Amino acid sequence: MNTTVPSATAELVIDDLHVDYAIGHRKRRRAVDGVSLRVPPGRAVGVVGESGSGKSTVAGAVLGLAPVSAGAVRYGTTDLRELGRRDRPQQIQAVFQDPYSSLDPTKTLGYTLAEPLRSHAAGTERGGRGRESRTAAVDAMLERVGLGPEAANRYPAQFSGGQRQRASIARALILRPELVICDEAVSALDLSVQAQILNLLLELQQDLGLSMLFITHDLSVVHHIAEEIVVLYRGRIMESGSAESVCRTPSHPYTQRLVMSAPARDIAVQRERRARREALTPPPARLSPLGDACPFAHRCPYAVDRCRTERPLLQPSPHGGRVACHRAHELPPWPHMYEETPAGPGGRQP
Amino acid sequence: MTAVARAGRAARRGVLPALVRSPRGAVTGGFLLLLLLACALAPVSAPADPLHQDLHHVLQLPTTGHWLGTDSLGRDVLSRLLYGGRSTLVGVAEGVAAQLLVAVPLGVTAGYLGGRFDRIVMRAADLVMSVPAIVILLAILSIFDRSITAAMITFGVLGGSGMLRMVRGTAMAVRRELYVSAAELLGLSRTQIVFRHILPRCRGTVIVQSSLFAAVSIGVQTGLTFIGLGPPPPAPTWGGMINESVLTVTEDPWLLAPAGVLIALTVLALGILGDVVRDVTAQSHTSSGGLLAKPVSRRAVPPRMLPGPDPVLLSLRDLAVSFRTPAGDAEMLTRVSFDLDSGQTLGLVGESGSGKSVTARTILRILDRNGTVTAGTVRFRGRDLLSAGQRELEELRGSRIALISQEPMTALDPSFRIGAQLREIVRRHGKLSRRDADRRVRELLATVELPDPEEIARRFPFQISGGMAQRVAIAAALAGSPELLVADEPTTALDVTVQADILALLRRLQRETGMAVLIVTHDWGVVADFCTHVAVMYAGEVVESAPVAEIFDRSAHPYTRALIATSPENATRRTPIRAIGGSVPPPGARPSGCRFRDRCPMAEEDCAEREIPMIGIRAGHRSRCIHTKALEAHG
Numbered sequence: 001m002n003t004t005v006p007s008a009t010a011e012l013v014i015d016d017l018h019v020d021y022a023i024g025h026r027k028r029r030r031a032v033d034g035v036s037l038r039v040p041p042g043r044a045v046g047v048v049g050e051s052g053s054g055k056s057t058v059a060g061a062v063l064g065l066a067p068v069s070a071g072a073v074r075y076g077t078t079d080l081r082e083l084g085r086r087d088r089p090q091q092i093q094a095v096f097q098d099p100y101s102s103l104d105p106t107k108t109l110g111y112t113l114a115e116p117l118r119s120h121a122a123g124t125e126r127g128g129r130g131r132e133s134r135t136a137a138v139d140a141m142l143e144r145v146g147l148g149p150e151a152a153n154r155y156p157a158q159f160s161g162g163q164r165q166r167a168s169i170a171r172a173l174i175l176r177p178e179l180v181i182c183d184e185a186v187s188a189l190d191l192s193v194q195a196q197i198l199n200l201l202l203e204l205q206q207d208l209g210l211s212m213l214f215i216t217h218d219l220s221v222v223h224h225i226a227e228e229i230v231v232l233y234r235g236r237i238m239e240s241g242s243a244e245s246v247c248r249t250p251s252h253p254y255t256q257r258l259v260m261s262a263p264a265r266d267i268a269v270q271r272e273r274r275a276r277r278e279a280l281t282p283p284p285a286r287l288s289p290l291g292d293a294c295p296f297a298h299r300c301p302y303a304v305d306r307c308r309t310e311r312p313l314l315q316p317s318p319h320g321g322r323v324a325c326h327r328a329h330e331l332p333p334w335p336h337m338y339e340e341t342p343a344g345p346g347g348r349q350p
Numbered sequence: 351m352t353a354v355a356r357a358g359r360a361a362r363r364g365v366l367p368a369l370v371r372s373p374r375g376a377v378t379g380g381f382l383l384l385l386l387l388a389c390a391l392a393p394v395s396a397p398a399d400p401l402h403q404d405l406h407h408v409l410q411l412p413t414t415g416h417w418l419g420t421d422s423l424g425r426d427v428l429s430r431l432l433y434g435g436r437s438t439l440v441g442v443a444e445g446v447a448a449q450l451l452v453a454v455p456l457g458v459t460a461g462y463l464g465g466r467f468d469r470i471v472m473r474a475a476d477l478v479m480s481v482p483a484i485v486i487l488l489a490i491l492s493i494f495d496r497s498i499t500a501a502m503i504t505f506g507v508l509g510g511s512g513m514l515r516m517v518r519g520t521a522m523a524v525r526r527e528l529y530v531s532a533a534e535l536l537g538l539s540r541t542q543i544v545f546r547h548i549l550p551r552c553r554g555t556v557i558v559q560s561s562l563f564a565a566v567s568i569g570v571q572t573g574l575t576f577i578g579l580g581p582p583p584p585a586p587t588w589g590g591m592i593n594e595s596v597l598t599v600t601e602d603p604w605l606l607a608p609a610g611v612l613i614a615l616t617v618l619a620l621g622i623l624g625d626v627v628r629d630v631t632a633q634s635h636t637s638s639g640g641l642l643a644k645p646v647s648r649r650a651v652p653p654r655m656l657p658g659p660d661p662v663l664l665s666l667r668d669l670a671v672s673f674r675t676p677a678g679d680a681e682m683l684t685r686v687s688f689d690l691d692s693g694q695t696l697g698l699v700g701e702s703g704s705g706k707s708v709t710a711r712t713i714l715r716i717l718d719r720n721g722t723v724t725a726g727t728v729r730f731r732g733r734d735l736l737s738a739g740q741r742e743l744e745e746l747r748g749s750r751i752a753l754i755s756q757e758p759m760t761a762l763d764p765s766f767r768i769g770a771q772l773r774e775i776v777r778r779h780g781k782l783s784r785r786d787a788d789r790r791v792r793e794l795l796a797t798v799e800l801p802d803p804e805e806i807a808r809r810f811p812f813q814i815s816g817g818m819a820q821r822v823a824i825a826a827a828l829a830g831s832p833e834l835l836v837a838d839e840p841t842t843a844l845d846v847t848v849q850a851d852i853l854a855l856l857r858r859l860q861r862e863t864g865m866a867v868l869i870v871t872h873d874w875g876v877v878a879d880f881c882t883h884v885a886v887m888y889a890g891e892v893v894e895s896a897p898v899a900e901i902f903d904r905s906a907h908p909y910t911r912a913l914i915a916t917s918p919e920n921a922t923r924r925t926p927i928r929a930i931g932g933s934v935p936p937p938g939a940r941p942s943g944c945r946f947r948d949r950c951p952m953a954e955e956d957c958a959e960r961e962i963p964m965i966g967i968r969a970g971h972r973s974r975c976i977h978t979k980a981l982e983a984h985g
Contacts, residue, residue: 115538190872192913257847265919
């Protein structure tokens with residue numbers, strides 16, 4: 001890049017967010033139930049959860065794609081809830097999951113990338129004046145994401161999934177945003193390509209000083225890229241804290257179950273993880289209704305009556321984060337499974 | 351990048367050259383262009399005055415003076431056709447223009463905006479559709495003194511509701527695409543989004559609808575002039591000429607031919623041209639051209655029975671599969687060989703494009719229509735599956751080989767209760783009474799650990815979760831007590847906690863029944879958890895096969911090692927992962943010799959020299975690498 005490195009200055013604040021979706025007439029389903037999180041300038045925050053956890057809805061609320069029923073969503077001093085599409089701050093951009101539908105198939109990459117520069121004042125400010133400087137900006141961005149300027153004349157169909165995801169990242173970055181929302185940005189990619197894209201995102205985040213909200217279902221991905229992690233389950237925060245502590249010493253039984261369920265890439269570790277998981281699996285029970293209960297009570301090996309009648313609030317956890325569990329301080333100690341992972345072939349550095 | 355560069359060049363071709371290059375486009379386009387020019391230049395191109403009567407030469411067959419003969423008043427038929435064509439073609443253009451002006455803006459806006467605007471527009475369109483167009487046309491013609499222009503514009507507007515619906519449907523689909531959301535985030539206005547992203551995607555629909563409408567409006571216009579509602583005689587019109595020829599059809603049948611054939615050809619040409627233009631414009635931005643080639647006939651593999659009393663359960667030898675694509679035949683699988691015996695679990699591991707799913711589908715003989723086995727054998731207990739007849743295959747597939755796939759929901763019919771669907775399957779495997787079948791269904795549902803079998807059996811597929819659906823699919827697969835279960839990415843679409851449950855279930859079932867499992871996966875965790883043996887695939891080949899512990903601890907192929915190391919779990923947090931550069935080469939772009947050598951950190955010159963065979967490393971461990979010594983020294 002030939003210009004100075006922009007760096008995020010504002011903080012994304014989500015406070016007590018509630019999102020309800022209408023299902024049919026008069027029935028509503030609560031997708032997000034009192035979620036609060038912050039993305040400080042230049043930080044990478046991960047939101048991890050399974051389907052139905054509301055993680056993508058949180059992203060949608062920031063991007064104006066989901067209806068906020070209550071709570072605050074602010075970027076710096078800008079309230080993001082009631083903005084029309086024209087007023088949305090261009091400092092916030094997104095990279096989506098599906099590399100196939102996230103680029104217009106009828107437009108060349110060059111056109112797609114130049115479009116925002118041409119379209120509004122922000123583009124002019126950011127070096128978009130005139131056709132030549134636009135082309136230069138597009139070429140530089142394509143180079144930056146590892147595609148090369150010759151990609152500008154081609155259509156999305158001529159690229160592989162990984163290359164398209166690079167192009168989506170280039171489009172998200174062309175207006176020099178401060179905050180990038182990555183909604184399952186590497187989930188549809190092959191393992192080797194996923195590693196390339198993760199490396200690219202990490203490098204861009206560190207070089208450009210971007211803030212990043214990284215949404216995924218994959219604990220190993222979020223553990224790798226995020227500094228802080230928020231664990232969602234059925235629309236509520238179960239646990240939050242540094243990536244290190246959430247993944248290595250999970251305090252919430254749900255997070256523990258997530259860690260135990262992700263199969264390790266090592267036979268001995270996986271055998272132990274599986275045995276532990278099976279020992280801690282209660283008999284199948286019906287999904288308990290949300291409300292004044294812990295949403296995980298029906299699957300929790302440690303659940304007591306209180307868990308089914310009283311909603312646990314976020315409180316400081318034994319390992320430095322915050323956890324929504326009545327029994328967080330009574331749970332048996334957690335073995336450090338990530339730490340026990342021996343180096344695979346060519347594995348971790350010491 | 352060469353393949354991409356080639357495709358790039360192909361894409362930059364204009365629509366017109368591509369149109370001329372296709373035979374259908376060249377013929378129909380040329381015909382319509384010729385007709386248009388001849389009619390437009392009628393004063394020059396017509397051999398005679400269309401109104402000049404020559405009562406000495408009436409109803410003549412074609413002569414050198416009158417190429418298409420003369421009519422009952424001795425007028426030159428060719429000249430009248432050309433002059434008549436002017437009003438016809440102008441009328442068509444007016445009709446199409448009116449329709450485009452009304453239908454496209456309304457359709458796109460309604461589809462993109464949705465909501466109340468959409469509802470109002472659609473109700474209006476319904477209203478217009480329910481009005482009988484011919485009645486309105488007759489009224490218009492009487493009000494506007496037989497003006498074909500007025501009639502065709504009216505017809506265009508009335509017929510527009512069909513196009514409006516189509517365009518709206520397309521726009522609604524495009525609105526949900528992620529790139530439209532991305533454009534909104536980038537601050538583009540609605541107008542910009544409509545013009546740049548929504549309209550271009552509606553182009554195909556608009557082209558086809560316009561050409562169809564043009565064809566229809568020629569018919570309508572000819573009909574109107576046929577019953578004398580167009581310009582009054584003696585002005586030449588196509589419909590009028592048909593009318594005149596009908597009056598003299600007993601004396602001179604020829605007169606019907608020129609006008610009739612011309613109308614038919616024009617209608618036909620418009621229809622075909624619309625199709626071709628749609629395909630050509632779509633081709634400019636798709637890689638494949640979007641056309642599926644017709645299936646290749648399968649080369650017969652001579653059936654041979656293997657000797658021996660109890661051959662291995664499943665044995666693949668040198669299997670090769672090709673797919674026919676518009677760009678030519680693509681070899682998806684080359685020399686795939688492996689064995690799988692009872693009680694074992696073989697993990698077929700690889701990235702997309704490695705051919706792992708094609709291998710699984712070939713075993714079950716459910717390849718797509720354009721795929722064909724070109725060499726090799728697949729044996730199941732010594733029986734050649736590739737030459738098995740349809741009947742034998744059905745019997746094997748149902749009972750001895752079963753399949754579970756990535757999308758269990760698609761295997762279930764949404765309009766029948768789960769219990770009824772399972773009962774069908776159960777009864778196919780044995781002559782059971784309805785009551786016994788129901789009992790067996792409940793047993794199966796209990797076997798796959800569904801909490802309340804009775805209740806699940808009463809539900810419809812859309813009332814259960816993805817994890818439950820996969821359990822139901824496994825129950826269906828177990829109905830015939832299979833010896834081999836082929837599982838094609840069975841947990842990829844599931845949440846990680848559900849995946850762990852399903853894997854635990856499969857492991858328990860395998861322990862109890864002793865069946866063999868062939869599991870296709872890209873997840874090393876699933877391999878570590880579930881497999882006893884592994885075959886790693888890359889670019890259509892098996893590059894390494896070994897017992898699972900060997901693969902993780904002493905892999906003898908650089909690709910296997912690199913792919914395991916590329917898991918984020920195996921890297922230090924927030925530092926670059928040791929990624930493999932590049933991507934899996936598609937068929938046609940694979941390097942000679944070792945197919946991985948372009949991306950291999952250990953590649954030497956001799957890797958390119960010849961095809962690399964599978965080399966035995968240890969008992970049961972084979973690798974397609976000639977530098978395994980260096981690899982083992984490397985650590």
